[in-house]
Amino acid sequence: xxxxxxxxxxxxxxxxxxxxxxxxxxxxxxxxxxxxxxxxxxxxxxxxxxxxxxxxxxxxxxxxxxxxxxxxxxxxxxxxxxxxxxxxxxxxxxxxxxxxxxxxxxxxxxxxxxxxxxxxxxxxxxxxxxxxxxxxxxxxxxxxxxxxxxxxxxxxxxxxxxxxxxxxxxxxxxxxxxxxxxxxxxxxxxxxxxxxxxxxxxxxxxxxxxxxxxxxxxxxxxxxxxxxxxxxxxxxxxxxxxxxxxxxxxxxxxxxxxxxxxxxxxxxxxxxxxxxxxxxxxxxxxxxxxxxxxxxxxxxxxxxxxxxxxxxxxxxxxxxxxxxxxxxxxxxxxxxxxxxxxxxxxxxxxxxxxxxxxxxxxxxxxxxxxxxxxxxxxxxxxxxxxxxxxxxxxxxxxxxxxxxxxxxxxxxxxxxxxxxxxxxxxxxxxxxxxxxxxxxxxxxxxxxxxxxxxxxx
Numbered sequence: 452x453x454x455x456x457x458x459x460x461x462x463x464x465x466x467x468x469x470x471x472x473x474x475x476x477x478x479x480x481x482x483x484x485x486x487x488x489x490x491x492x493x494x495x496x497x498x499x500x501x502x503x504x505x506x507x508x509x510x511x512x513x514x515x516x517x518x519x520x521x522x523x524x525x526x527x528x529x530x531x532x533x534x535x536x537x538x539x540x541x542x543x544x545x546x547x548x549x550x551x552x553x554x555x556x557x558x559x560x561x562x563x564x565x566x567x568x569x570x571x572x573x574x575x576x577x578x579x580x581x582x583x584x585x586x587x588x589x590x591x592x593x594x595x596x597x598x599x600x601x602x603x604x605x606x607x608x609x610x611x612x613x614x615x616x617x618x619x620x621x622x623x624x625x626x627x628x629x630x631x632x633x634x635x636x637x638x639x640x641x642x643x644x645x646x647x648x649x650x651x652x653x654x655x656x657x658x659x660x661x662x663x664x665x666x667x668x669x670x671x672x673x674x675x676x677x678x679x680x681x682x683x684x685x686x687x688x689x690x691x692x693x694x695x696x697x698x699x700x701x702x703x704x705x706x707x708x709x710x711x712x713x714x715x716x717x718x719x720x721x722x723x724x725x726x727x728x729x730x731x732x733x734x735x736x737x738x739x740x741x742x743x744x745x746x747x748x749x750x751x752x753x754x755x756x757x758x759x760x761x762x763x764x765x766x767x768x769x770x771x772x773x774x775x776x777x778x779x780x781x782x783x784x785x786x787x788x789x790x791x792x793x794x795x796x797x798x799x800x801x802x803x804x805x806x807x808x809x810x811x812x813x814x815x816x817x818x819x820x821x822x823x824x825x826x827x828x829x830x831x832x833x834x835x836x837x838x839x840x841x842x843x844x845x846x847x848x849x850x851x852x853x854x855x856x857x858x859x860x861x862x863x864x865x866x867x868x869x870x871x872x873x874x875x876x877x878x879x880x881x882x883x884x885x886x887x888x889x890x891x892x893x894x895x896x897x898x899x900x901x902x903x904x905x906x907x908x
Contacts, residue, residue, distance in 0.1 A: 463492055474500055478507035486515040491802075494524055494726065502531050510536075514543035517552055521723055526555045534563030541568060541576075547592040547699065550579040578692075587670050588663040590703065591684040591693030596624045598637070598651055605647025607637060622681035622694045626655050632689040633658040638680055660685050663692055668707050671700040709797070716793050717786065724794050725804060725812045732819045736790060737826065743786055744827050747779025748834055754778075772842055773902045776835065776849050777895060783827055783853060784860035784894035785887055791816045791864025792882045799872060800879070809872075813865035820861020821854075828854030848905035855901050856894040863890055 462484060470477040481489050481504060493501050493516070505513060505528050517525055517540065529537060529552060537560055541549045553561045553576060565573045575593040582588030598607045607624055624642070626635030635655030645654050659682045661670050674682060674697055684693045717739025718724055724732065754775040794816060798804030804812050828850040836846025867886050868878040 459488065463488075466492060470496065470500055470504065474503035475507045478504045482508060482512050486512075486519045489516050490519045490524065493528075494723075498527065501527065506531060506536075510539040511543045513540050514548075517544065518548050522555060523723065523726075525552060529556050532556075532560070534560050534567060537561070537564040538567040542572075545592050546572075546575055546579060546594050546693075547590060550576050550589075553580060554584065582663065585667045586663065587661050587665040587667060587684045587695060588692065590667050590670075590699055591663075591695050592622075592699075593693045595622055595694045597627050597631075597691070598624055599627060600634070600650075600652050602651050603647060604637075604642060604645050604649045604651065604654060607651060608642055608647065611642070621698070622696045625658055625683050625691060625694070626651055627691060630688070631691055633660055633683045633685065633691050636681075636683075658683055660689075661695075662687075667703050670695060671703040671707070674700040675704060712793065712797070716790050718790055718794070723803060725798055725808070725815070729815055729818055729822070732815075733822050733826075736819070736823060739786060740783065740823055740827055741830075743782045744779065744830055747776065747782050748831070748838075750778040751775040751835075752838070769842055769845065770903070772839055772845055773849070773899065776831075776902075777898065779831065779849075780853060780856050780894055780898040781891050783824075784856045784890050787820045787823055787857050788860035788864040788886050788890040789883070791820055791861055792868050792878075792886050795865060795868035796878045796882055799868065809869050813869060816865050817858075817861050820864065821858040824854045824857030824861065827857060828852075844905060845902075848902040851905060852898040852901040856898045859897055860890045860894055863893070 462480070466477055466480050466484075469480055477500075481492070484492070493505065496504065505516070508516070513528075517528065520528065529540070532540070537552075537556060541552065541564060544552065553564070556564070565576060568576070579589065579591070579593065584590075596607070596610050598610065611624065621639060623639055624637040625633045626637065628634050635651065636658040637651060637655050641654050641656075659673070659677065659679055661673065661682050661684055663684050663686055665684075670682065673679070674695070679697060679700075681694050681696050683691050684695060686692055713724075718732070718736055727735075755772075758771060758775070795804060795812070798812065830850075831853045832846050832850025834846075835849045839845040839849075863886060867889070868882045871878040871881050
């Protein structure tokens with residue numbers, strides 16, 4: 452793990468100190484900070500101060516920060532902006548980023564801002580907003596340089612330099628025919644390595660094109676497979692509408708992977724899970740837990756049938772009934788533990804959870820797991836109480852034991868990744884298998900001990 456940059460830590464400390472006295476002065480300090488770091492600092496700032504700092508920054512700096520912010524932070528930052536201020540920010544953004552900001556803005560403010568923009572810019576943004584946000588048309592940029600056959604490399608380079616401040620960076624140049632259909636492509640490398648007198652026909656290569664309604668994930672996979680710098684987005688007639696850069700494709704793939712992992716372990720698709728309110732996290736994760744509870748209760752009934760229900764009147768029958776619910780415990784505790792550990796492992800990898808946030812995040816994740824354990828425990832108590840009506844107290848014993856085992860697993864799901872990180876061990880390698888084994892064994896022991904102590908009294 453790379454050691455923290457002392458100068459960056461000192462800069463953040465200075466920012467916090469100045470912020471306590473004057474948000475306007477803090478905004479001046481933030482201007483010289485990389486936008487990615489500025490986003491992190493603003494995210495950890497109180498809402499009122501965050502809006503004051505962002506509002507005091509120049510539009511160009513505000514635009515840079517919005518390019519690095521997630522959807523939730525973007526919504527918070529632009530919410531106080533009126534149409535005039537929002538227009539100034541939009542003018543500093545590439546077309547695809549500007550469209551994303553408009554999506555997060557209030558409808559009335561967004562419409563007023565569009566009216567203030569130049570007709571060409573406003574029309575381009577309205578076109579982008581008309582496409583499915585997850586299609587090629589929804590992620591393309593409309594600011595790019597094109598050329599025609601017969602032009603020289605030197606002329607193309609001049610065009611790129613002239614529009615450098617307004618066009619999407621590092622997307623190359625597409626060669627179009629009279630119907631604006633791509634017939635060639637000039638990479639940045641090609642423009643730099645050929646003489647200025649070379650005709651574009653001798654330098655260009657075959658262009659890659661995608662339909663405007665193509666799914667964004669398919670486009671990103673295509674670009675990754677062939678190592679493309681950019682692709683052209685075309686309409687039904689083959690005319691170019693926009694371009695998608697390799698940077699945008701990489702971001703899409705990362706988002707898709709994060710979303711797939713989140714859905715796989717049953718948490719919400721929000722990228723910054725550790726910054727969501729606790730009750731929101733609980734609500735997102737409950738569906739998977741509900742399925743686990745139903746499956747565990749069904750397993751208990753299958754075991755009851757297979758074992759002939761045992762002798763319900765004696766201690767052996769009670770112990771047998773307790774053991775029937777063991778699969779429920781293993782499933783619930785394992786799922787909660789894996790959810791917490793995955794949140795930590797991903798947070799470590801992306802920088803979302805740095806050393807200063809380890810224990811605050813651990814506490815909130817443990818609270819989330821404990822609340823889930825309490826809800827599942829109550830549900831199990833009620834259902835198992837009805838099913839095991841001939842064994843008084845067994846439902847309460849199972850329900851309370853579920854709560855204890857799940858709360859313990861939630862604790863392990865945070866402690867193990869943190870310990871791995873502190874010991875210099877990759878949490879992704881150790882946390883999963885070790886956590887599952889330890890959670891199964893310890894959770895089962897806790898469940899059996901607690902359930903027997905309550906049920907056998």
